[in-house]
Each structure stands twice: as C-alpha cells, then as structure tokens.
Amino acid sequence: MRGRPVTQADHDQVAELHGQGLGRNAIAKAIRRSGKTVSEIAAQLGLSFDRGPTRVATEARKVDAKAKRAALALDLLDDAARLRQQLWQPADYVDHGGKEYFRVDWTMKEPTFADKLKLMQAAGIAVDRSVRLDQYDADPGVDAAKSMLGALAAGLGAAYDQLTQPAADGD
Structure with missing residues (x-):
C-alpha cells in the first residue's frame, strides 16, 4: 500500500528547501515525507544532494x-x-x-x-x-607506523638471534 500521493506543493517545497541548502533528510522531515520520496522529487526536478562543495568547504x-x-x-x-x-x-x-x-x-x-x-x-x-x-x-598514522616498525625490528632481531645461535648437541 502506497502512502499519500505526491503533490505539486511537495515539489514546490522540495525545490524551495533545497534552494535554502537543506539536505535530503532535513527536507523530508520538514515536509513529512520519506527520504526516498524527497530523492525522487529532487531527481524529477533535476536537483542533486551532492555534498562535494560542502565537503570541500569543510576541508x-x-x-x-x-x-x-x-x-x-x-x-x-x-x-x-x-x-x-x-x-x-x-x-x-x-x-x-x-x-x-x-x-x-x-x-x-x-x-x-x-x-x-x-x-x-x-x-x-x-x-x-x-x-x-x-x-x-x-x-596519528606516524605513531602507528613507528610502533609497527618497532615490532617488526624486534621480530627480525629475534629471528636473527635464533639463526645465529650455535646448534645444540645432537642437532
């Protein structure tokens, strides 16, 4: 069973709220529609919720x-x-x-x-x-790398020590 039909008022509200910079979920909450419905309306209107510019501004x-x-x-x-x-x-x-x-x-x-x-x-x-x-x-990656390299060096040192120890009697 489908929900209530999408109206021209829904299209107008999505266009207006999108123009104000609201995201899909905020628009859905404001017009009391699902995120999927808002996405469908936005697609029909040629609108995108691409956050690339927002991501660039945040960075x-x-x-x-x-x-x-x-x-x-x-x-x-x-x-x-x-x-x-x-x-x-x-x-x-x-x-x-x-x-x-x-x-x-x-x-x-x-x-x-x-x-x-x-x-x-x-x-x-x-x-x-x-x-x-x-x-x-x-x-934080620098400390992790130093820790990993330290563990690797310790492991290689232990392996070297085992290889260079004199063989036990009977070997």
Whole structure:
C-alpha cells in the first residue's frame, strides 16, 4: 500500500528547501515525507544532494583551523619565553596600606620567590598548551607506523638471534 500521493506543493517545497541548502533528510522531515520520496522529487526536478562543495568547504575550514592552532601554539611558546625572562628582570611592586590609605611603590632587583613561582607556573601552562595543540594536529598514522616498525625490528632481531645461535648437541 502506497502512502499519500505526491503533490505539486511537495515539489514546490522540495525545490524551495533545497534552494535554502537543506539536505535530503532535513527536507523530508520538514515536509513529512520519506527520504526516498524527497530523492525522487529532487531527481524529477533535476536537483542533486551532492555534498562535494560542502565537503570541500569543510576541508578548507579544517585547514584554516589547523593553521590557527599552529599560530597559537607558536604564540604560546613566545608567551612562555617572555614570562621566563621576567624571572630575572627588576620587578615593580605597589602596596596600598590597610585602613589608612597610603601607597608605597618600590622596585626589587628580581621578583619575589612567590612571584617567580607564579611566573614559572604560567610559563609551564603556556608550554603545555602549545604542546597539546601540536599533538592535536599530529598525524596519528606516524605513531602507528613507528610502533609497527618497532615490532617488526624486534621480530627480525629475534629471528636473527635464533639463526645465529650455535646448534645444540645432537642437532
């Protein structure tokens, strides 16, 4: 038993929603028809749900995002270097008094130990985030290949050892 007949309104809605960039399943849901029916109507109208252009745009966005992460990773390393340099530079301090407001400004030859600790923590965080960004974009196939090559080398080494061992008595 077939469902309700396809109408001109269905054709018009498919054409309009397709023109808005909706996919087959989204159109089917919007007009309360099956995906198969939407595909048949689209074919009759000469419309395609080819996602090639979408795929290309998605890949371009991925490349752009990877470039931004690479730039950010470098910026984080620069930040870490600037923070580290502050460890050995004169440091300005300001103290605002207690109940009685007064201000005292002074400069120390280097930051206090507590401030050096904070600088090192901040630099460490910047380096860590930079490394994480690099790892995020690392090729996972490289690690798999290294692992496979390591296992292969170990296996070849074991085979070589067996072949070069002196024969046991009675062999």
